[in-house]
Amino acid sequence: MKIYGPSYSPFTARVRALLAFKGIAYEQELPPGGGTKSEDYLKINPIGKVPALVDGDLVLPESEVICEYLEDRFPSPSLRPADPAARAKARLINRVCDFYIMGPMLPLFPQLNPATRDQAVADAGVAAVRNGVALLDGFLEGEDFAVGGSLSSADCAVAPVLFFVHYVMVFFGDHDPLRNHPKLDAYWMNMSKHQLIGPILDDMDTTFKALLASRA
Numbered sequence: 158m159k160i161y162g163p164s165y166s167p168f169t170a171r172v173r174a175l176l177a178f179k180g181i182a183y184e185q186e187l188p189p190g191g192g193t194k195s196e197d198y199l200k201i202n203p204i205g206k207v208p209a210l211v212d213g214d215l216v217l218p219e220s221e222v223i224c225e226y227l228e229d230r231f232p233s234p235s236l237r238p239a240d241p242a243a244r245a246k247a248r249l250i251n252r253v254c255d256f257y258i259m260g261p262m263l264p265l266f267p268q269l270n271p272a273t274r275d276q277a278v279a280d281a282g283v284a285a286v287r288n289g290v291a292l293l294d295g296f297l298e299g300e301d302f303a304v305g306g307s308l309s310s311a312d313c314a315v316a317p318v319l320f321f322v323h324y325v326m327v328f329f330g331d332h333d334p335l336r337n338h339p340k341l342d343a344y345w346m347n348m349s350k351h352q353l354i355g356p357i358l359d360d361m362d363t364t365f366k367a368l369l370a371s372r373a
């Protein structure tokens with residue numbers, strides 16, 4: 158089994174967390190040919206984004222689809238909550254992360270440099286990310302885990318997204334983006350120290366710092 162994608166990607170991190178939880182061995186590679194839009198990589202994943210999973214003849218893009226596939230293929234141990242309502246809530250939280258936080262966050266990356274920033278785009282993106290964070294805080298069940306009393310697929314999605322919320326909002330002058338959300342802030346602290354999620358976040362930090370240094 159192989160996963161294409163850098164460790165700093167929150168979507169790759171989501172899949173890596175699930176693979177680690179299930180104890181599935183895998184190789185990890187960066188997209189061949191120089192990036193996500195290279196001819197070589199587009200042959201693997203025509204969407205041109207990371208991650209992509211290769212399992213034998215099956216090639217799957219999209220982190221959430223990959224995680225659902227891996228849950229079906231390796232059902233035990235499971236990151237799906239047993240109760241249908243809790244399971245739906247985990248999916249809802251993942252969707253909030255994808256649509257209402259990462260969605261508006263991605264257009265902020267070209268706006269990181271104040272010298273070249275389009276302030277209107279930046280202001281709209283920052284406001285939308287803040288709104289997504291508030292939504293996430295509302296749906297989060299507790300300070301230890303996103304849903305129920307144990308690690309679930311939602312934690313694999315939320316923790317890497319919160320990593321990027323912290324990293325990106327600093328560029329826009331917000332050094333404490335969870336200050337108005339004590340529950341989410343406590344959850345973030347707990348996830349940072351979690352024995353499985355903590356190392357995934359550490360990998361994100363190391364590889365993202367290396368990326369920024371390579372571009373400085």
Ligand SMILES: N[C@@H](CCC(=O)N[C@@H](CS)C(=O)NCC(=O)O)C(=O)O
Pocket residue numbers: 166167168193194205206207208218219220221
């Ligand atoms: N919905 C996709 C989003 C993947 C995504 O946006 N990945 C980013 C990296 S974090 C990417 O590949 N960006 C490169 C590009 O858009 O060219 C998923 O869940 O896998």
